[in-house]
Structures are given as C-alpha cells and as structure tokens.
Amino acid sequence: MNSPTRSEPAASLEGTPAVSRDAFQRGAFELLQPAGRGFRAGHDALLLASCVGLGATGRVLDMGAGNGAVAFAAAMRSPDLRIDLAERNGEIAALAEGALMLPANRGFAPRLRVLRLDCLAPRGTREAAGLLDGAYDLVLTNPPFHPAGQRGSPDALRDEARAIPDAAFLGRWLAVAAALLRHGGRLALIARPDNLGDLLAAAEGRLGALRVRAVHPSPEAPANRILLGAIRGSRQPLRLLPPLVLDAMLRAAVSDGLHHTGGILGD
Template sequence: MPESPAAEAVTKDAFYGGAFYLLQPAKSGLRAGDDALLLAATVEPEQAGAAADLGSGSGAVALAAAFRAPVLAVTLAERDPTVAELARQTLALPENAGLAGRLRVAELDLLLQRPVREAAGLVDGAFDLVLTNPPFHPAGGRVSPVAARAAAKAEPDDTFTTRWIAVAAALLRHGGRFHMIGRPDQVAAIAGACGNRLGGLAIRPVHARADAPAVRILCAATRGSRAPLRLLPPVVLDAPTRQALGQGRLTVAMG
C-alpha cells in the first residue's frame, strides 16, 4: 500500500540558490517547480501591500514572491491539512527567518461561503495582489494514482476555474491585480471567468522552445478594469532564461 502523506518522508529543498527553503512530500502531492517560479516571476520587486497565494501548497510561490518584493506580505491559503502543516513548518525553518515575518498560513476551503474565508482572515476586498497556481488539468482526464498529487493537479469539475477566479476577484480591492498560471487551452475559460469583475486581461504564453507550442500561459488582470484583452510576447525557456528563473533574477512583466 502507498504511504500516507503524514507518514511519508519530506524533503528540504533550496530555491533561488538558498534564498529560501521548502519542505515538500518526497512522493505524494505536488512538488514545486517551474510553474511556481514562473508565477512568482510576475511579481514586480516594487509590489507592496497584501497578497494572497490561493492553493499555496507548502509555500513556493509565496516565499518566492516575498523574496522578490521586500515589502510584500503574503497569506498562504491551502485546503489540505497535511500540506498546510508543511507550509507552517516551512515558514518556521531558520533559513526562512528573514521572510517568515511577512507570511502566514490560512487553512481553509476557498470555495466555501464568504464567512469561512473571513474567519480564516481572507476578507473580501482586502488584497492588492492574488497569485494562484491552481489545479488545472482537465476534470475527468488521466490523473495520478496518488490521491494527493491528483488533487493538486486536476480540476475537481468543469466549473472549478470559474468558481476559483470568482473567489480571487472577490478578495481583491478595486485596482488589485490577479496573476495566474494555467494551460494554453484554458484561455477561453479564464477570459470568461474574469467576466466583468477582472478586466485588462493580459496573457503571455510560455514555450519550452521557440519552435514549440506553448506549454503554459501566464495571465494577469485588474479588478474593476475595463481594458481589453492583450496577448503579450512569449517567454521562451531557453538555457539563460531557465538559469535566471531558478536564481530569482527573471521578471516577467504582465503590463
């Protein structure tokens, strides 16, 4: 029988050349990689105020964002109790002491009613920035046999993206920014979910090679904006770009 996440070994992994460390399950669950770092790369160093990382896992996006933006405070919102506890332990690592004071973990199901979110400290209209790397593989498709990894990667149903983005929009103040990483074939779903709440949608495709189809899209929108959708030039993950991404030197401007 497979190990339960609680009994499983945990790895301690360095990011940005040791700027911060992350505790992650060795086998089950979703381990942080390029997707998390690409999303964090959309955070400008001047970003201030309060941010929320929705579906935070053990904290890769939040820690990377806090490192990149020295005055940004980030709330890590995570549903899975085991993963939320790993996030708390991650923030308690001595190596993360310089960042941990600006981060906190909120354990909750974001898709429940607003009073549940507010009880966890996620108040509507209170955030300047929402970041999310949500489960985005299609519902009903091929999924991992490991339950925790499947839950972290696959949409639970066809309405998930719409409901998730609605929560993100509710959390933002007027003029606040929404940043998401997703699949290229989610463009229509993301644009539709933004609706009248989030405007000025900007989409930047991400390619493993310049001559290959996009493997991801980075999306950004603004609460209350009426600006039209824009397609931005691509990010190509060539060797220099990957090196800059891994070292925390890459900034992906989203307009």
C-alpha cells in the same frame, strides 16, 4: 521542469509521512515537500512569482498555496510584501507552516501567514478563517488546471494539486479570486492554454486590463502554459504580450529569481 538546488531528508512531522527539505534559488529559501509523493514545486511556481515586481508593496494572497513555493519566491522579490497563504489540504499546509520555521526562511517568515481553508467555501466561512473579500492588492494563484477525467495517477495527493474536479471549477476559482481583490487590485495566474476560454468567460464583468503571455518550453514547441494578469474593475481591453520562450538561459534566470525586475506581465 525545475529541480531544487539541494534536497535532503527532513524529519517527518508528527503523524505524517516523511518530507524532504529542498533549497531553491541558490539557497535563498527552502521548502518542505512530501518525499516521493504529491506535487513538487517547479518552474510553474517560480514563473508565477516572477509576476511580482521587485520592490512591490501591499497585501498579497497566494490562493491555493500548496507548500508555499509561490509565496516564498514572491517574498524574496520584495521586503515590503505581506503574504497570506491559503491552502485547504491540512498535510500540505502543515509543510508550509513548518518551512516558515526553517533558518533559511527566517528573513521573510514574519511577513507570511498560513490560512487553512478551502478558498471556494462560502464567504462567511472564508471570512471566519481570516480570508476577507476586497482585502488584497495582489492575488497570485497556480490552481489545479489539468482536465477533469485525467486523474489516472495512484498518487491522490498529486492528483488533488493538479486536476480540476469539474469543468466549472476554474470559473468558480477566478470569481473568488476577483472578490478577494480590492478595487484596482491585480491578479496573476498560471494555467494551460486550453484553460483560456474558461478564464476569459469568468473574468467578464469582474476583471479588466487582461494580459495574456504564452509560455513555450522551446522555440519550436507550442505553448504549454499561459500567464494571465488582470485588474479588478478595470475597463481596459485585453492585450496579448510577447511570448516567453524558456531557453536554457531564461530557465536559469527564472530558477534564480532574477527574471524581469518589473514583473513578467509588465506590472
């Protein structure tokens, strides 16, 4: 859905396959991504980062951070965010760590840290790795959300990033995300429309003030993504926000990091 503004080969990390170094948002930041394999960052990550209001403050977790696309784009939206990137895949976490050392990212790199762990590990394991319950003002997450059983790609790294391992996965994921938030902390998540039922069920008793925004690839097309916002401990009811249609101008604005200074979910 989105192409980086520049792509060029980068020397492979020791013992790992080759990677590319890709510039995003007109060169505002750069990512390291597997060359010719795996899941590559695009509009989903940039839409999710647009949920962060310009000038936002506090501690943020990018849960299931991959190579850092969401966290890096969010860091560009505010100089007052401290962001943890939690990623279980060691190869991909190493790319996020390597990207933090690139000259293009030096302006925000000191505010970010990578935590190598499985976010669904038991609480004690998470805490030993530095991921503490109740510690975050905002959790951003772009979890695997494609249906289980549709993992037909021979690219195992891509499948791991895209496909849910079982039908209960998203419920477990959302429960942990809620636990990691402080009381009154906010969640922003991107998923498919057919994930909404599972997400609403998992939010029951944990999260309130839910806001759902459908994302349409064109005015004529049905939504292919939803953005979900929520607040831990709130009793406010669900709201359906106006749909977001990714016409050419809006795609360009999202790609450039310019969309919705107050946050795409109205925060």
